[in-house]
Amino acid sequence: MSEPNTTVANPADSPAGGTGTARSNPLKGALGGSLGRSLGLVIALALLFVVGAVTSGDRFLNVENLLTILRLASVIGVISIGVTFVITAGGIDLSVGSVMGLATVVATMTSIQLAAAESSWLLMVLVPLAVGAGVGLLNGVVIAYGNVVAFIATLATLVAARGVAELISGRSTQIVTNRDFLKVMRGEFLGVPVLVWIFIVAAATGWFLLNRTTFGRRTVAIGGNREASRLAGIKVNRHLVTLYVLSGLCAGIAGVMMLGRTTAGTSTHGLLYELDAIAAVVVGGTLLIGGRGTIMGTVLGVLIFSTLTNVFTQNNLDTSVQAIVKGLIIVVAVLLQQRFASTRPSKRGG
Numbered sequence: 001m002s003e004p005n006t007t008v009a010n011p012a013d014s015p016a017g018g019t020g021t022a023r024s025n026p027l028k029g030a031l032g033g034s035l036g037r038s039l040g041l042v043i044a045l046a047l048l049f050v051v052g053a054v055t056s057g058d059r060f061l062n063v064e065n066l067l068t069i070l071r072l073a074s075v076i077g078v079i080s081i082g083v084t085f086v087i088t089a090g091g092i093d094l095s096v097g098s099v100m101g102l103a104t105v106v107a108t109m110t111s112i113q114l115a116a117a118e119s120s121w122l123l124m125v126l127v128p129l130a131v132g133a134g135v136g137l138l139n140g141v142v143i144a145y146g147n148v149v150a151f152i153a154t155l156a157t158l159v160a161a162r163g164v165a166e167l168i169s170g171r172s173t174q175i176v177t178n179r180d181f182l183k184v185m186r187g188e189f190l191g192v193p194v195l196v197w198i199f200i201v202a203a204a205t206g207w208f209l210l211n212r213t214t215f216g217r218r219t220v221a222i223g224g225n226r227e228a229s230r231l232a233g234i235k236v237n238r239h240l241v242t243l244y245v246l247s248g249l250c251a252g253i254a255g256v257m258m259l260g261r262t263t264a265g266t267s268t269h270g271l272l273y274e275l276d277a278i279a280a281v282v283v284g285g286t287l288l289i290g291g292r293g294t295i296m297g298t299v300l301g302v303l304i305f306s307t308l309t310n311v312f313t314q315n316n317l318d319t320s321v322q323a324i325v326k327g328l329i330i331v332v333a334v335l336l337q338q339r340f341a342s343t344r345p346s347k348r349g350g
Helices: 025-030 033-057 065-087 097-109 111-117 124-146 152-169 181-186 194-212 214-224 226-231 238-264 273-284 295-314 319-341
Strands: none
Touching: 033 295, 065 181, 065 194, 065 214, 065 273, 065 295, 097 124, 097 152, 097 194, 097 238, 111 124, 111 152, 124 152, 124 238, 124 295, 152 181, 152 194, 181 194, 181 238, 194 214, 194 238, 214 238, 226 295, 273 295, 273 319
């Protein structure tokens, strides 16, 4: 199923404006939009699967390895969904990896684990969510009402959150002792790991929010032209704060998932995850300049990178070569974005 196009409308894209190419050639118009972008990502993912099958054979195609790819994609995938919303609105969030690490450290503090043992394992879920949302709220207020550039504000949070996590944990690994929590988070439903189900639910929720709600339309509008959105009556600052809270909340959810996957909290969790998330979002087709976002594209971008990592691991290839290939993919994606952006009217007030 193709994803609805969330690009801000402009005369060149409408049937009544421009050259009318989309009207005279519907197939060309569709392939040039969200359907074409998603199809390209699906083809790229399929080619990676072919390479994996040819080079590794049954080792790559067995069910357990495919589930491993999905597990690898799930944590960074949830983070990427939150980042998609922020970038769609023309912002950036560099703090998500550090926030995830901080969330795992706070959740595994002795006092929190004792309280969870005496009450419910759900406390170890709620605490990381609260940490993520709280840091996201701080980011949003500083950016929206303090008029601090998002890059600088979230870069500061990246450093500070990692530092707080190191102080709390003493730079040591804190083990999860709550068996009920681990039983749930490391379990399966219908043969699929719970972590993967969380990713699926997060992706479906994100898709619905961005494509089927006023919240999503306002997010796209703000990314397309912030000043025009303000004049149209959208409470831009309040909306931006909500977006950063959402991004932080996704980082908190990823923290819960990481605790389940590794059974430990540490300040090193999430190191450079912000870069992986941004890379997946950009490769997926969300514009870095804002005004267009795609959750389906982000999911495919995450799957492409996790599959690429698995193919390299299966073939015992140098991780340095993997990094080079990933960098080339990102550069190509950005070049394609610039080509698309050059056909759009210049944005004002943003």
